[in-house]
Amino acid sequence: MGRYTGPVCRRCRREGMKLYLKGARCHMAKCPIEQGRPAPGMHGMRRSRKMSDYGAQLREKQRLRNQYGLQEGQFKRTYQEALRRRGITGETMLQLLETRLDNVVYRLGFATSRAAARQFVRHNHVTVNGQKANIPSIALKVGDVVQVREREQSKNAAKEAFEGAAAGRVTPAWLTVDGENLRGEVISIPTREEIAPIVNEQLVVELYSR
Numbered sequence: 550m551g552r553y554t555g556p557v558c559r560r561c562r563r564e565g566m567k568l569y570l571k572g573a574r575c576h577m578a579k580c581p582i583e584q585g586r587p588a589p590g591m592h593g594m595r596r597s598r599k600m601s602d603y604g605a606q607l608r609e610k611q612r613l614r615n616q617y618g619l620q621e622g623q624f625k626r627t628y629q630e631a632l633r634r635r636g637i638t639g640e641t642m643l644q645l646l647e648t649r650l651d652n653v654v655y656r657l658g659f660a661t662s663r664a665a666a667r668q669f670v671r672h673n674h675v676t677v678n679g680q681k682a683n684i685p686s687i688a689l690k691v692g693d694v695v696q697v698r699e700r701e702q703s704k705n706a707a708k709e710a711f712e713g714a715a716a717g718r719v720t721p722a723w724l725t726v727d728g729e730n731l732r733g734e735v736i737s738i739p740t741r742e743e744i745a746p747i748v749n750e751q752l753v754v755e756l757y758s759r
Contacts, residue, residue, distance in 0.1 A: 639750035
């Protein structure tokens with residue numbers, strides 16, 4: 550399946566919750582979830598039937614995948630990498646998703662959404678440990694420093710996001726941010742409590758283990 554290019558608010562409506570896919574709009578009264586709009590489609594207002602175990606697992610997987618904006622192949626590779634590592638597979642999968650470069654740029658406030666952060670990275674606006682980095686899926690480690698490049702275009706875009714819609718976002722405890730220098734650092738690997746996932750990740754693990 551190719552990249553989704555339709556209205557992202559439909560995805561939030563389908564899940565019945567905010568996935569924060571559209572930056573500042575998600576915090577406005579015009580947000581479809583705030584307005585109580587039903588799920589998309591002709592049957593969106595109908596009472597849903599009891600969901601099967603498989604349906605519940607699939608819904609949780611789709612919700613998590615859509616939140617981070619990954620295609621199915623990318624998401625499954627993340628799960629497989631978590632399966633190879635020691636520890637609790639579900640929590641490790643969440644940690645791998647959170648420590649992606651594009652997600653860290655979003656969490657630092659240098660972009661208003663994960664989609665904007667992905668584009669920001671792809672357009673060569675950031676460095677990691679002083680080296681140019683334009684691959685959104687780069688896995689960051691403790692001690693890695695992410696900084697906006699010393700270019701007017703890069704700094705203006707990051708400042709606008711940081712001082713605008715992203716200004717009210719609380720920086721996670723596992724990151725430090727220097728807004729003046731547009732610089733951030735990974736100081737620890739996030740715990741499940743710090744990530745506070747919107748899904749039951751164990752159901753995602755059970756789905757892929759079928």
